[in-house]
Amino acid sequence: MNIALIIIAASLVLAIYLGVRARRGKDMDLEQWTVGGRGFGTIFVFLLMAGEIYTTFTFLGGSGWAYGEGGPAFYILGYGTLAYVTSYWLMPVVWRYAKENKVVSQADFFVSKFGSANLGVLVSLVAVVAMVPYLALQLTGLGIIVSTASYGTISSTVAVVIGLVAVTGYVMISGIHGSAWTAAVKDVMVLAVAIFLGIFLPLSLHGGFGPMFEQIEQAKGSEFLTLRGDYDVTWFITTVLLSALGFYMWPHTFGAALTSSSEDVFRRNAVILPLYQLILLFIFFVGFAAVLSVPNLANGDLALLRISVEAFPPWLVGIVGAAGLLTALVPGSLLLMVSATLLVKNVYGAFAPRMTEERTVFYAKLVVPVVGLAALYFTLTGGQSIVILLLLGYSLVTQLFPALLLSVIPATNGIVNKFGAAAGIVAGVAIVTGLTATGQTLGTLFAWLPEGLHTVNVGIVGLVVNVIVMLAVSAATRASTAPAEAA
Amino acid sequence: MKPLYLLGVLPFLGFFVGIIFANRVEPYVLGMPFILFWVVLWVVLTAVVMGAIYALDPTNKGDER
Numbered sequence: 001m002n003i004a005l006i007i008i009a010a011s012l013v014l015a016i017y018l019g020v021r022a023r024r025g026k027d028m029d030l031e032q033w034t035v036g037g038r039g040f041g042t043i044f045v046f047l048l049m050a051g052e053i054y055t056t057f058t059f060l061g062g063s064g065w066a067y068g069e070g071g072p073a074f075y076i077l078g079y080g081t082l083a084y085v086t087s088y089w090l091m092p093v094v095w096r097y098a099k100e101n102k103v104v105s106q107a108d109f110f111v112s113k114f115g116s117a118n119l120g121v122l123v124s125l126v127a128v129v130a131m132v133p134y135l136a137l138q139l140t141g142l143g144i145i146v147s148t149a150s151y152g153t154i155s156s157t158v159a160v161v162i163g164l165v166a167v168t169g170y171v172m173i174s175g176i177h178g179s180a181w182t183a184a185v186k187d188v189m190v191l192a193v194a195i196f197l198g199i200f201l202p203l204s205l206h207g208g209f210g211p212m213f214e215q216i217e218q219a220k221g222s223e224f225l226t227l228r229g230d231y232d233v234t235w236f237i238t239t240v241l242l243s244a245l246g247f248y249m250w251p252h253t254f255g256a257a258l259t260s261s262s263e264d265v266f267r268r269n270a271v272i273l274p275l276y277q278l279i280l281l282f283i284f285f286v287g288f289a290a291v292l293s294v295p296n297l298a299n300g301d302l303a304l305l306r307i308s309v310e311a312f313p314p315w316l317v318g319i320v321g322a323a324g325l326l327t328a329l330v331p332g333s334l335l336l337m338v339s340a341t342l343l344v345k346n347v348y349g350a351f352a353p354r355m356t357e358e359r360t361v362f363y364a365k366l367v368v369p370v371v372g373l374a375a376l377y378f379t380l381t382g383g384q385s386i387v388i389l390l391l392l393g394y395s396l397v398t399q400l401f402p403a404l405l406l407s408v409i410p411a412t413n414g415i416v417n418k419f420g421a422a423a424g425i426v427a428g429v430a431i432v433t434g435l436t437a438t439g440q441t442l443g444t445l446f447a448w449l450p451e452g453l454h455t456v457n458v459g460i461v462g463l464v465v466n467v468i469v470m471l472a473v474s475a476a477t478r479a480s481t482a483p484a485e486a487a
Numbered sequence: 488m489k490p491l492y493l494l495g496v497l498p499f500l501g502f503f504v505g506i507i508f509a510n511r512v513e514p515y516v517l518g519m520p521f522i523l524f525w526v527v528l529w530v531v532l533t534a535v536v537m538g539a540i541y542a543l544d545p546t547n548k549g550d551e552r
Contacts, residue, residue, distance in 0.1 A: 074526045078530075081502070085498050085499070213515065226512060233506055267544070267547060270541070274531075274537070277530060281527060
């Protein structure tokens with residue numbers, strides 16, 4: 001075992017210790033285990049909401065895409081920013097409704113708004129399916145960290161399995177209290193590592209940011225730094241839009257938003273969180289610094305760690321790896337916990353309404369390894385890059401947005417009923433799944449469409465079909481079931 | 488719908504319409520290719536716009552804090 005691996009293993013032990021400590025002296029009922037007893041102040045809500053910025057997705061995926069694709073990686077800076085803008089208006093309304101109606105989760109929100117328990121089951125299933133690729137990308141990241149830091153002595157498959165065991169064990173021991181505590185440690189560590197790497201590498205390898213980009217331009221052509229091909233301007237706009245709309249549709253983000261102590265938090269966050277994202281800039285710089293220094297990597301997601309191995313002594317690689325470990329562990333544990341709770345409480349629970357809280361927690365803990373294994377299967381068989389995995393998740397989870405939006409706007413409330421909402425979501429998910437599974441896009445299916453539409457994100461295609469079906473089915477069923485149906 | 492809220496459209500215009508014209512490498516600004524500079528600029532401007540909305544929005548006066 002080398003020093004890098006020892007540091008990474010030590011940080012894992014420390015994270016578990018923090019989790020166990022946070023748990024001690026508290027009874028672990030369902031609220032405690034999943035939403036931290038709703039006792040999180042502004043800071044923790046902020047950290048949980050900002051959490052996605054500091055996941056493996058940005059740390060390894062963001063730098064990996066800057067390395068492998070160049071310009072298209074910049075979309076990552078756009079969607080969070082616009083999601084926060086939207087949240088200024090959307091989330092206070094959602095939060096207020098949730099508070100008045102004692103709603104504690106996204107699925108319950110749909111159940112309450114549309115008066116349909118079955119819709120809650122559907123929403124939960126879609127959310128869990130969307131979270132599997134999200135979870136898979138955290139495992140992919142963990143695998144990359146462990147195998148790179150082992151300097152090749154641990155294969156990436158074994159490393160992914162180690163990662164899964166770490167995340168599963170972590171979540172079963174600590175629940176969300178561990179996540180919140182470790183989230184604070186993680187953010188500080190990632191901030192430090194990203195800024196250090198993002199400044200040091202371009203300066204030491206290229207003598208500055210401008211020279212770095214100019215050298216990349218010379219070696220790979222200026223096209224590389226712009227949007228082009230499959231990832232052109234149309235792709236950028238539709239992908240930023242899709243991801244911005246879906247941002248709060250993740251059950252864990254939605255749930256974290258509900259733990260807020262007041263609606264003012266969302267409006268204040270809308271001002272601060274865009275700036276918090278600028279850390280991504282440094283992550284991009286790391287990816288670009290790797291373009292010429294460690295060329296021809298089979299997998300761009302390796303870029304950040306490979307260049308660290310090239311440039312630094314093992315102990316520093318260990319610290320970088322430890323930061324990376326936390327970016328995968330914290331969101332990974334949150335995703336696992338939320339999806340297990342959803343499956344037990346909102347899917348199984350819909351058919352077994354008298355389930356006690358202890359039973360729910362017990363079953364949820366049993367489901368955690370099952371969801372983990374599903375993600376493991378996805379990780380080992382899929383082999384997609386981290387960014388592609390997240391985009392798949394977003395294409396699915398954003399299908400929940402139209403029904404939610406129309407139900408919270410006073411002027412449109414009641415236009416969509418439970419049948420329309422369900423049909424729209426099913427149609428959107430079917431389109432996304434079908435297009436993704438067959439590798440089709442608007443351009444390959446409808447070559448006669450104007451060039452500018454060929455690269456529309458498949459999630460947006462699903463969203464358009466979703467809205468049409470939702471409105472049509474709502475209108476058709478309203479005639480036969482009105483007027484009692486109105487929410 | 489308050490007229491002030493129309494400011495919230497600006498970030499969307501900056502990213503969605505602006506990017507059509509900003510998809511280029513030259514000129515470099517602050518050491519960054521123009522497209523990257525444009526995206527970073529709009530992240531900062533979004534914070535400014537939302538800060539202005541927050542400060543001027545009567546909803547945020549008095550009730551909390």
